[in-house]
Amino acid sequence: MNSAEFRAVFRYIKALLVITQASLVLTDHREMLPPSPADVAWLMHEWTPAVVRETNYSHRAIITAHNSQTRVEMAKVANCDASAALTAQFFTEVEPAVHWLRSIYIV
Template identity: 35%
Template sequence: MPFTLAAFIRLAPTSPTLYFNNALGRVYDYSPDYVRIDWQTAPVTHQDLRAVYEHTLHLLKRSGLRRVLSDHRLMPPYTPEDRDWLLREWVPRAIAEAGYSHCAVVQAHEAANRQTTQQLVEEAGKTALVVQCFAALHPALTWLLAQ
């Protein structure tokens, strides 16, 4: 299938809206297609990580969006406690309250974070959430928009 200008425009939205920002991450509204989380290199704190996810959930509910692109390229690993909170509390709430259905994860540059993320993705795969990991942004976005 040839790559058309319309497909390029759809893959590269020009007017995202910054919805939330803290030291650890930024949440963008890419309506009408998806929510994007860009993680930063700041040290992970429970408060900052949970704030990013809670604002993501709020945006999913407010906008009716169901898909998230989570860019982990710069994100440092997070704690087992945060991983458990995400899997046991946040993901089920996001599915139930917002209809969260698909997540494309762009893998981190650091091997330790890639391993942590892969474990999280495997666990999240046991829920109704469909999650895929990618080495680069473009394939992640292509996959996410096809869902």
């Protein structure tokens, strides 16, 4: 994925959060390649603060990447200042992540 495609995915996620007023997100990074430093900075300093400010996003279940560099780069995002407003759990498989999200879902 190039930078434009990478950012388009996250803009789409933000739009879905706005439209659906969802607060829970499961992201599967298992096959994700390392994002560029510019894209990591964009997630940390632009996307995450905006999504926290403009949506109900509160919890994220993250399926960690197989690629170690991707894990390092996405951990930077998960640990940035804006991410402090979000509760995150890391998983290696989808089912435990879904179970965790269902355990906190309130109708």
